[in-house]
Amino acid sequence: MGQFGIGQPVRRKEDVRLLTGKGLYTDDVNFDGQVWAAFVRSPQAHAKILSIETSAAKSAPGVVAVFTGSDLKADGVGTLITDVEFKDLAGKDMFRPKRDFMTIDRVRFVGEMVAVVLAETQAQAKSAAELVMVDYDALPPVGSTAFAASPDSPVIWEEHGSNVGVHWENRPEAEIEVQMAKAKTRVIIDIVNNRVVPNPMEPRCAVAKWEDGELTIYAPTQGGRRIQQGLAKTVMNLPADKVRVISADVGGGFGIRGKLYPELGVVSWATRKIGRPVKWRGDRSETFVSDYHGRDQINHAELGLDANGRVVALKVWTIVNCGAYFAENGPRLPINGGGRIIPGVYDIENFYFSVKPVLSNTVPTDTYRGAGRPEANFLMERLMDAAADATGLARDEIRRRNVIKQDQMPYRTQMGMLIDSGDFIGNMDMAMKAADWTGFEARRAESAKRGKLRGIGLSNFVEPSGGRPTEEMRIAISPDGKATVYAGTHSHGQGHETVWAQLLNSFLGIPFENVTLVQGDTKIMPKESAGTFGSRSSWMGGVGLQRSAKRIVEKGTKIAANLMQAEPEKVSFDAGVFRAGTSSVTLAEVAKASYEPKNLPDGVEPGLDESYFLKRDPEEFNYPNGTHVIEVEVDPDLGKIEMLNYIAVDDCGKVLNPFIVHGQVYGGVAQGIGQAMTEMTVYDDEGQLVTGSFMDYGMPRAHHLSMIDALFNEVPCKTNDLGVKGAGEAGACGAPGAFVSAVCDALKDFGIRHIDMPMTPDRVWNTIQKAKAAKKA
């Protein structure tokens, strides 16, 4: 395929630009005459707003205006979008609380916006924001997931009468209990999937300008189309084409940056209101209390096994803490966002699934790298470890007996997902071999000599990828033969400048360096674009490009035939050259000719510019999967865990660029290890976020991780022409289960079989002490 084609480890062409400060991030954008916005955020977790006094702030130096939620409402600004609907088995709809862009008479989490100050400088805006006096009447807060779901908890939405938005079930529990009753062994686990604060490197930012009846807003998004539509409809009351959203370079998305945040609505409304551009630069503290959080589930699950260690039935009860409001996808994640991949890679026929999304006085949760799939896979892997204990089978053996085999594929799960391909046994074999699983006991003994407890753990996973079912991609060839990709997808770290150029190099023979990517501007990108999330770009963008390229060749063939005086049917195309008999013309020559009407056959429009609107069945996904193995050492005196070795075997289907996919694996694993080891989000009983800065919130650092060996067990996807599967979220799915399994293996002599994440030294040590005390007693 050549040095720059599909499958080559091509270095990222965007890196030099980004690493030498030539990127264009939102904060690099400034408009003449702009004012700065600072938000007044609630210090209370739960309170009625009795009054908001803005006069002191309004007369502070440099202040242009101060607005509250009432001002937006008076202008007809609507409420934020909750793009989720569920019913309980009786057919009752989910409760959908309405969230104003700025709250008016009630605050429901620390950090919620109650007013915005606009001033000539950022410092003036921030100083004046401190002068806005809000009179709060405190209400009892609900900070924890378990408390929110309990009948003793205060209710934060009186009109609903409960914090539980809906009790969703896939079927009546009794149907599965009939099967469960036949089990020889029943295993029960209770686990917490801890809340994490996503923290992309770039804090949020927005610059908005109202000019000639049009809004332009720069902001870090994952593709601005949906934000454009949301702003147009709910905030600006304009046709969508009068709103332009631009996200040039973006410092990390992870799912949470694809959302219409209230700050974007407020600055958009405000620039039209005051007739001057408005800029807001959030800081890290605001990231912590205003970016959506991730995960935050409590799971109770029961697995029934027969005498052969085969699962006969599974029941899962999930409580997910969605925060103060249901964000765009909040309750979707544990259900059809990712949760429905339960029972993962395992062949389980009888499955009962109950989900309660609960509301609490915390930052809303939404999609975060994996979005329900890491939680689902973690749950299954903890169950498999518990089943190994209960049956006496080895951890890999219980898994081997229950995974879906290749000859069962395509395999329809109980939740209706159709897994097209995957070599789950092969993944385990490859990972265990690379990790020298059989040689582990010798290493454990060596560690023991040094007073350290060594453990090894593995985790299987599968994670439906693809996100929304439509995407549009466009290829334009200029008269000099260079290509521009106008992408509906959005690269904010994924390396699309490189990979899309590789695809065009393969499809059309265009030199790698002659491909330019244009993305992230709703005025220029294809109309039907969606963006990048849900590990979808290689499929939706890649296949979209493949089909656009096919149209380029089809049209090019007609023009080439005309140039070569040949029949179009006799013209072939390969590696950038059209041939007919002994004649040939290059794609560049055809491109040049295409802009000169004299060269065109009848009925062919000038130019070589084609796009493709790719639409797939919304219920069709691809299924990246893998096995990850970790080896750790625990210092029992300190409770400190050291990661020693990490083997990631991933099946992401056809690998377009192994160098870039390795990067995806490393990043996902780091986020998974972060969740498992260091990332602790703590709300206290007053609903205060205690871990609101990097001084208290443990983002994983390079030194927390070992080297990661990323291997591929490539099984091409059968449901798309490129054979690709997603890659972005796999690491975050594989790492937590493997990590916890390894630590519990290290601590098995204490009788410790589970520790909730994050496994901080304090928590591990305390668990050891309790286990020791229990043994004595």
Add this chain to the structure above:
Amino acid sequence: MENFGYHTPTSVADAAKLLDANEDAKLMSGGMTLLPTLKQRLAAPSDLIDLAKVPDIKGVCRDGDEVVIGAMTTHAEVHENALVRELIPGLASLAGQIGDPAVRHRGTIGGSCANADPAADYPAGTVGLGATFVTNKRKIAADDFFVSLFETALEPGEIVVGVRFPIPVWSHYQKLRHPASGYAVVGVFVAQTKAGVRVAVTGAGPSAFRMSAMEEALAKNFSVKAIEGITVDADDLNNDIHASAAYRAHVVTVLAKRAVAAR
């Protein structure tokens, strides 16, 4: 950040004058704690008096039986300094464990000690080595310098200009890093000095303290066994979401044993 006056005096005397003249002024050395505090609007001093241009309070030298480190010497300089590495390797090692490379190249020994963060590393090193703080007005023994949480014996207008470390026979620092901040959840510095064994603990309590029971036991018998059963009362220790007081109490003994074992 609010506006403030910014001064760069070129002598300690000038800095002291500026400090006296501006009631709400703050001294700045590396600014590793002060600047984030200003940016987060948690403090708004009228004036910042930056000691960066004061020439003679930076660097390391030997003065008889002491190593003298200027207040404005960065952690990285202490960590890499040949004299410190040769004469007090335990202190060089401690300096290399502070924060991250960026912090170590800006933060200073004087600034860190004057700030008296209960989880900072230097308090353990200065108390553990029986160092003396030299200010523009007097000398203060490290034992008397750290009073409580973010509180030192420094009086208004007093400026740390350097720290004098008696050269020990041997010393060693053990630290359990906070996973987020990199500060010491617990840090224990053990030194055999000419005046006897010293064991100093940071991170565990409101300010650095000495473990006199361990010092006495080690003076009689410098071995891990000698301090095995010696614990600190958890009632007096810090208790937070990252580490319970009971855990910290346990870790003090573990780290002290490891320090002694390193001899």
